[in-house]
Amino acid sequence: HGTLGEVWDDEMSSSMLGSRLRKVVQNYQAMNKYGVEFSGPGGVASRPKLSGPELLCQLKDKVEVTTLTPDLQPFSSLPWAAQLPPKPVTSDLGPYKSCAVVSSAGSLRYSGLGKEIDSHDAVLRFNAAPTAGYEKDVGSKTSIRLINSQVMASDDHRFLSSSLYSSGVLVAWDPAPFSANLTQWYNRTDYPIFVQYQRYRRLHPLQPFYILHPRFEWQLWQRIQENMAEPIQKNPPSSGLLGTVLMMSLCEVVHVYEFLPSRRKTELCHYYQRFYDAACTLGAYHPLLYEKNLVKRMNQGPDRDIYTYGRVTLPGFNRINC
Ligand code: C5P
Known part of the structure; x- marks a missing residue:
């Protein structure tokens, strides 16, 4: 019929999940690996639900998108600090007019979105997501690749040698303890992000490579929790949201593909792997x-764009007046 089907409901809660996944989520909600100290959704019921524009302003005002620089402690007293870019990513890149954020969701398969994605001035991809062999659906341009420390450290991703990582700008992140300063985090990373960073920089000295400041992750986490009616997992936001907010600080308009699932919604985890798990999407x-x-x-585009193209439209932070 071409009628508008179901799109993501902005009041999704863990009670709407299947029983297996609900238990997994509830376990993570009870766990507190990073020592998050934040008064849960306390009072959220009495707090008015913010509108999209209000949420955008909150993110703009209260989330600092920044990366590590050599002047910061403890790096300033470490010999390899010179490998870090002298300025944060937001001083070096952009502003771009239009940007695409390509989630790695299985629903990108058979989307035919490749040309549209490549028509943006900058394209952000995640972790091990390839373009070779999938150009029709995901395009071939990669301007920035956001990678987590687990991918950097794992043997099967061949981070140091695979050509997947050697084009475009790299941005890496690792979950830090909630209240840790950079020195405490440096001594207690989840995965060996700094060891791998130094190795990679020696092998690819000319490729720009940034590391997200962990403050960014947790400030963003707090904005999510503040605006939800139930306690959320006390773990950092996914690469998908980190990358989306990073691009909102570099671009005038950001299109995010298949983060909110389209009519192609599937349990296929990634468009590039034969592995099925609803947890990837939920x-x-x-x-x-x-x-x-x-x-x-926060989406400023029509629901039909989500349904048909899996496309969300977000304004860049420089384009909103708060
Ligand atoms: O799995 P990975 O973290 O590499 O995927 C990149 C991002 O894409 C995720 O962090 C998540 O935000 C998004 N994603 C999704 N649904 C999927 C797979 C990935 O929303 N099925």
């Missing part, structure tokens, strides 16, 4: 369900 470790509620509320 979250387990990451508060992904709530990230998607937030993005749905």
